[in-house]
């Protein structure tokens with residue numbers, strides 16, 4: 001009798017099997033908890049150094065066969081539990097899975113630990129991960145660093161398989177993925193109907209068609225300005241750096257709203273819309289033309305990009321900055337990102353001209369300066385404190401070319 005036959009003949013009631021399965025899962029969770037506690041102590045006592053490992057993640061890779069990313073997540077979670085006794089207790093007795101603890105530990109603070117634990121006990125792991133991601137995005141300082149890292153990690157990799165197929169894999173900040181998906185949807189809508197073509201195959205066909213259009217010089221026809229839109233829902237509190245939930249990192253949303261079509265949406269406490277404002281451009285068309293005539297290209301020193309430039313509010317309109325030529329400057333998408341998510345700051349001299357401070361806090365000489373009347377030292381960066389109040393939601397749409 002082989003193993004398979006013995007499984008078939010030893011059937012037992014499903015309900016019993018399920019109980020056994022869940023009990024085992026409970027034990028697994030408790031064992032995972034114990035592993036993290038031991039790991040935390042081992043790391044604190046630098047046991048990994050005995051083996052010549054660079055750090056504890058390196059040791060986990062060497063001794064436990066964990067990938068570096070997985071190892072770092074385990075370590076981060078283990079360390080975070082120190083300050084989260086309620087979450088740790090629920091994990092210890094097996095009520096909270098490692099997946100949930102890992103997600104919670106990215107956003108939990110002693111102040112909101114109770115609330116997060118209550119939420120996590122009644123939600124699925126996917127819901128907990130989504131909620132925590134939105135909370136983290138709403139925290140401007142933390143998510144700015146995430147956004148900057150995501151930008152640094154962007155990549156396009158192609159690989160080829162033995163069977164003749166090839167694979168392109170692209171990693172991008174989420175809002176850029178949305179732009180590509182919108183372009184693909186646009187191209188896809190013009191493709192002929194083919195029976196049995198899946199949506200995945202249709203997406204792939206649209207990408208090839210897009211490439212053909214570019215190579216044939218047909219690209220750029222069809223879509224203009226507001227016809228393509230990336231819609232970002234964000235609470236006003238997030239824009240004002242007072243926390244809350246957000247689809248994208250808070251500072252990325254502030255950047256998109258710097259030069260976008262904005263619709264204000266007022267909701268009641270149950271999240272139902274009460275009123276929807278008129279769509280307004282953050283920078284009116286006439287002012288944008290004047291700005292374009294004055295700056296001509298991106299204002300970052302040495303940058304000559306004059307296409308796909310954004311009108312950046314030196315003091316953000318969310319923080320009370322005026323939408324006036326004095327408070328605006330053209331920045332290319334790359335430098336606009338550096339100013340918002342990348343920690344590059346814009347400062348004013350006493351004569352009103354502007355200059356840039358790099359991430360190293362050293363000035364970068366500017367070749368164009370916006371004349372200003374405001375006080376010296378206005379800063380537009382994720383690292384300055386802001387204040388304000390209110391309960392509106394904004395829907396921001398990048399203004400397009």
Ligand SMILES: [Zn+2]
Nearest residue numbers: 255258312313
């Ligand atoms: Zn901006």
Ligand SMILES: [Zn+2]
Nearest residue numbers: 298303332335
């Ligand atoms: Zn630039």
